[in-house]
Amino acid sequence: MLNKNEFALNLLEWYHINKRDLPWRQTNDPYKIWLSEVMLQQTQVQTVIPYFNKFIDKYPTLDDLANADEQEVLKDWEGLGYYNRIRNLHSAVKEVQYTYNSIVPQKPKQFFELKGVGPYIGGAVQSIAFNHRIAAVDGNVLRVMARLNEDNRDISKQSTVKSVKSYVESIIPLESGDFNQALMELGATICTPRIPKCLSCPVQSHCESFKSNSVLQYPKKKSSKKKTELYYNIFLILNDKNEVYMFMNESNLLKGMYKFPKYDIDTSIGTIEEELNLKLSQLKEPIAEEKHVFTHQVWYMNVYLLYTNSESEHFIKIKDVSDYPMSVAMQKVFKHLN
Structure with missing residues (x-):
């Protein structure tokens, strides 16, 4: 049985010392945190950094982005791909401007109702910006939790994702924003897909697959369809x-x-x-x-x-x-x- 208090302590201590110095970690502005999370969906961190800096220089406030011409915004996004992300964000910040006086909603229900805000974006922004105890489950978190618990379920299924989200929310501490980021950071830098750095892992003592030498057998995922x-x-x-x-x-x-x-x-x-x-x-x-x-x-x-x-x-x-x-x-x- 996972000792959730000890697990959170070990993870957060490691994160506070070892976290990468990323530009969106240098702000408490919910708009900038939101923008970074939209950019980071299905895109590598090193690719996102220059785009994030460019956007913040050009659209430093939510109103700046809301008032911008869509064609210009799309041009600035050019090369990041998955263009529905920026179209949805552009629509959502307009809604925030109109309905919430340009203030990103602190109430999760209101934020989740905005266009393009799904379970991951909602959990990430609401936990990092407002410290709500909501999980943000991405591929990194799914991999970490599957190895931690020797979970044989298919992580490509929504039922598995929802279950993992509930599990994370059952162990999430008051420092929820840092905890969510720590889980993602662990998956991105230590508990990597092919060559995990288990000997450097701060939660190694909690990991069932490490104990049974089965780390590379997780996570389970059905073969993806051919493109x-x-x-x-x-x-x-x-x-x-x-x-x-x-x-x-x-x-x-x-x-x-x-x-x-x-x-x-x-x-x-x-x-x-x-x-x-x-x-x-x-x-x-x-x-x-x-x-x-x-x-x-x-x-x-x-x-x-x-x-x-x-x-x-x-x-x-x-x-x-x-x-x-x-x-x-x-x-x-x-x-x-x-």
């Missing part, structure tokens, strides 16, 4: 004014980002001309091939260079393209114009 492979032709369409055809994406995956015309590889040039209302030059061999990996998909892209004399509102000066928010996939395509 869907999709094949596209992407068209860089130029006119005689040194402009390229681009338009805003309306689909959910990359909504609000600008893109070049993208079609399944078996789409005829006639269909493309009809849809775009453009007369295009003859299709030749692709000028490049690119690959981009999303969470659940892989795009294989043939890049074609075409010309037209047709007029359209969607033409943008090539020199201005970098001012528009684009996904990394489209940036890979655009580089072939440079």
Whole structure:
């Protein structure tokens, strides 16, 4: 049986001495803590640091972000991926501005009702900023707790995540924000997936899998599905004014980002001309091939260079393209114009 008081003491003592010096740990501002947690979802710490610093310089207060143009915010987020994160945060801070006089709600129920705030974001912000005893369970915490208790349950199942959350909340001390961060820090720096540093672990004496030499057998997780492979032709369409055809994406995956015309590889040039209302030059061999990996998909892209004399509102000066928010996939395509 875990001695929760001793476990928390050992973990927190280690954390206070060994925690990484990260910019979002140097503030008590709930808005900045919230921004950092949104950025850190599914993104590595070293990738997030420069984005966080850039955002805080440009949008130092919640009102600054709430009042910003969405296209500009998306442009600043460009390269971080998972663009729904920033769209949801932008919507949520507007709601905070309107409903709560620009003050991030201290009541968990109110905060959890904001757009994009799920169990992890809610638990992290409410515990770190306001010290509510709510767990913040990410992949690091799931791995730590599975090894700690030799838990054979599949961590990819929501039922397991909910159970682990309840368990953590049953052992969480009054110093809840630091405790949540300590668990995550332990998973990120000591209890790592492939080469855990068990001999340096501050809670080694509490760990059932260490005692039975079974650490690498945990956590249990069913094999992930193979990514869907999709094949596209992407068209860089130029006119005689040194402009390229681009338009805003309306689909959910990359909504609000600008893109070049993208079609399944078996789409005829006639269909493309009809849809775009453009007369295009003859299709030749692709000028490049690119690959981009999303969470659940892989795009294989043939890049074609075409010309037209047709007029359209969607033409943008090539020199201005970098001012528009684009996904990394489209940036890979655009580089072939440079």
